[in-house]
Amino acid sequence: xxxxxxxxxxxxxxxxxxxxxxxxxxxxxxxxxxxxxxxxxxxxxxxxxxxxxxxxxxxxxxxxxxxxxxxxxxxxxxxxxxxxxxxxxxxxxxxxxxxxxxxxxxxxxxxxxxxxxxxxxxxxxxxxxxxxxxxxxxxxxxxxxxxxxxxxxxxxxxxxxxxxxxxxxxxxxxxxxxxxxxxxxxxxxxxxxxxxxxxxxxxxxxxxxxxxxxxxxxxxxxxxxxxxxxxxxxxxxxxxxxxxxxxxxxxxxxxxxxxxxxxxxxxxxxxxxxxxxxxxxxxxxxxxxxxxxxxxxxxxxxxxxxxxxxxxxxxxxxxxxxxxxxxxxxxxxxxxxxxxxxxxxxxxxxxxxxxxxxxxxxxxxxxxxxxxxxxxxxxxxxxxxxxxxxxxxxxxxxxxxxxxxxxxxxxxxxxxxxxxxxxxxxxxxxxxxxxxxxxxxxxxxxxxxxxxxxxxxxxxxxxxxxxxxxxxxxxxxxxxxxxxxxxxxxxxxxxxxxxxxxxxxxxxxxxxxxxxxxxxxxxxxxxxxxxxxxxxxxxxxxxxxxxxxxxxxxxxxxxxxxxxxxxx
RNA sequence: UGUCCCAUGGUGUAAUGGUAGCACUACUGAUUUUGGUUCAGUCAGUCUAGGUUCGAGUCCUGGUGGGACAACCA
Numbered sequence: 160x161x162x163x164x165x166x167x168x169x170x171x172x173x174x175x176x177x178x179x180x181x182x183x184x185x186x187x188x189x190x191x192x193x194x195x196x197x198x199x200x201x202x203x204x205x206x207x208x209x210x211x212x213x214x215x216x217x218x219x220x221x222x223x224x225x226x227x228x229x230x231x232x233x234x235x236x237x238x239x240x241x242x243x244x245x246x247x248x249x250x251x252x253x254x255x256x257x258x259x260x261x262x263x264x265x266x267x268x269x270x271x272x273x274x275x276x277x278x279x280x281x282x283x284x285x286x287x288x289x290x291x292x293x294x295x296x297x298x299x300x301x302x303x304x305x306x307x308x309x310x311x312x313x314x315x316x317x318x319x320x321x322x323x324x325x326x327x328x329x330x331x332x333x334x335x336x337x338x339x340x341x342x343x344x345x346x347x348x349x350x351x352x353x354x355x356x357x358x359x360x361x362x363x364x365x366x367x368x369x370x371x372x373x374x375x376x377x378x379x380x381x382x383x384x385x386x387x388x389x390x391x392x393x394x395x396x397x398x399x400x401x402x403x404x405x406x407x408x409x410x411x412x413x414x415x416x417x418x419x420x421x422x423x424x425x426x427x428x429x430x431x432x433x434x435x436x437x438x439x440x441x442x443x444x445x446x447x448x449x450x451x452x453x454x455x456x457x458x459x460x461x462x463x464x465x466x467x468x469x470x471x472x473x474x475x476x477x478x479x480x481x482x483x484x485x486x487x488x489x490x491x492x493x494x495x496x497x498x499x500x501x502x503x504x505x506x507x508x509x510x511x512x513x514x515x516x517x518x519x520x521x522x523x524x525x526x527x528x529x530x531x532x533x534x535x536x537x538x539x540x541x542x543x544x545x546x547x548x549x550x551x552x553x554x555x556x557x558x559x560x561x562x563x564x565x566x567x568x569x570x571x572x573x574x575x576x577x578x579x580x581x582x583x584x585x586x587x588x589x590x591x592x593x594x595x596x597x598x599x600x601x602x603x604x605x606x607x608x609x610x611x612x613x614x615x616x617x618x619x620x621x622x623x624x625x626x627x628x629x630x631x632x633x634x635x636x637x638x639x640x641x642x643x644x645x646x647x648x649x650x651x652x653x654x655x656x657x658x659x660x661x662x663x664x665x666x667x668x669x670x671x672x673x674x675x676x677x678x679x680x681x682x683x684x685x686x687x688x689x690x691x692x693x694x695x696x697x698x699x700x701x702x703x704x705x706x707x708x709x710x711x712x713x714x715x716x717x718x719x720x721x722x723x724x725x726x727x
Numbered sequence: 728u729g730u731c732c733c734a735u736g737g738u739g740u741a742a743u744g745g746u747a748g749c750a751c752u753a754c755u756g757a758u759u760u761u762g763g764u765u766c767a768g769u770c771a772g773u774c775u776a777g778g779u780u781c782g783a784g785u786c787c788u789g790g791u792g793g794g795a796c797a798a799c800c801a
Contacts, residue, residue: 175741176749178741182743206800238800296799307797341799350730351730351731352729352796353730354796354797359798364799380799381800401732402794402796404731404732407731408731430794483750484739490794490795492739493739494737494751496751496752497739503764512761541759542765573762582760583760584760616760622760626759626760627761692763718762718764
């Protein structure tokens with residue numbers, strides 16, 4: 160060892176800093192807590208579609224398991240049959256898989272534990288730690304008091320064990336209507352923590368459960384379910400969001416009062432994701448769907464996983480995004496620009512380039528032989544030559560973007576103007592000789608000449624400052640193109656929420672524009688969700704609404720455009 | 728007039744008592760047959776007042792500010 164006098168760890172390239180959960184986990188592994196094992200879980204309630212905030216949690220829980228050679232369960236927290244549906248169960252599983260995670264054979268439901276939970280409730284009753292309360296929810300709530308004042312005891316708090324057992328059994332047997340009675344844990348009505356003031360642990364709900372059917376008419380509450388479920392599954396680190404911090408003492412209380420073994424799952428909390436220019440609460444997303452402000456949960460404007468998928472996001476881009484935003488305990492609002500950066504970054508590497516003209520302006524190349532067609536061999540992706548090339552037909556009449564011609568161009572305009580030259584990407588340099596207007600006075604046709612000596616790929620050539628994408632008019636494929644913009648005009652829609660206005664008052668009326676574009680013919684074989692870069696425009700993907708006759712594209716995100724920016 | 732959580736550039740996140748770093752954004756410049764990409768660079772930060780310490784973003788105390796908790800929701 161003498162020869163090595165440098166004992167300091169060099170800051171190695173891959174020594175990424177840890178977030179606070181990784182620090183805790185590494186300490187636990189080092190101290191052999193839980194036998195050095197890591198077992199997490201992702202526990203959605205199947206009452207809606209997953210959104211990007213859930214994706215953060217999924218990446219966290221499954222990611223931690225991967226990183227530390229552990230396991231991660233998928234568990235449906237399905238203790239409220241009135242809100243839950245199988246449709247949601249299925250969409251959640253699809254989304255988790257699509258994001259690239261695998262729960263293997265560890266698919267669980269809290270409803271799997273209804274029997275055990277019931278036994279545990281009986282145990283609490285027998286030990287004098289739970290009682291049946293006959294009061295209305297209003298009365299119970301009143302007696303709970305307020306956070307700054309202690310609560311008062313329910314008159315039923317001191318019922319005998321026998322009576323409690325009898326009543327709880329009859330609750331279970333369906334002898335009472337909804338709301339008639341509840342089972343409460345006897346904890347501490349004076350606790351400064353509201354959740355410890357004799358929390359309700361079972362309520363009567365004559366409702367059909369999506370999995371247990373009509374087997375039960377009493378259902379356990381979240382607090383009485385979650386920790387025990389974690390325990391039953393051998394979870395070591397039960398990670399949830401910050402609003403559950405105040406629940407943690409209760410989580411521990413149930414385990415301490417029900418479990419004899421030394422092993423305990425531990426709850427840790429992190430800050431949920433907030434994104435600007437959108438809303439994230441299930442309630443509000445549901446409202447957008449049911450009131451038809453969007454076309455379903457998977458509308459490409461929605462921050463749902465299914466919406467992002469349909470918008471053209473890749474699982475990898477979402478995982479990278481989750482990585483980049485980090486994990487901490489302070490409230491945060493992430494700029495959607497970071498999400499957009501993440502998807503551009505990935506699509507730049509993988510998306511085939513094609514030409515698409517969305518606002519066509521016809522260009523007639525007067526010195527190009529009529530009827531002649533050249534099939535140009537163009538690269539599919541300059542970032543990845545292994546993707547090969549495609550054939551793009553060039554002919555006498557092509558379309559370019561209306562934005563790419565100006566009658567009176569400003570100084571730094573690199574595109575086409577009267578008398579100026581530009582390269583048609585992958586083809587020739589053309590010069591604009593003349594132009595025509597339609598009856599409304601708008602420019603409708605350009606007359607240009609091409610320079611036959613400037614064919615792309617034929618050696619040294621003079622340079623022109625502008626390069627335009629184009630599509631041969633006779634070969635162009637018409638497609639519907641849906642241009643999406645942010646759903647809300649305001650950065651924090653949640654903050655506009657009073658009696659007169661709510662978050663919907665800031666919906667962006669222009670969040671969807673539908674146009675018809677001219678696209679190069681190589682696109683004909685595109686399949687649903689195939690992704691492309693429309694060169695110089697942005698990333699687009701094929702929408703599931705596409706048919707044999709008509710392709711439909713969604714704009715995922717435009718390309719960065721420093722020209723548009725400086726002209727704003 | 729409670730309990731708990733939190734406070735680092737515009738945004739997000741590191742620094743685990745020892746040089747405040749990274750990413751996004753913004754802005755320069757170079758390259759470019761995408762005004763894209765890539766590359767190089769610039770601007771910009773420890774809420775406040777005390778205390779402990781040779782040394783504090785980090786530990787302690789008090790303020791200030793933000794957030795959570797009063798569902799038979801999760």
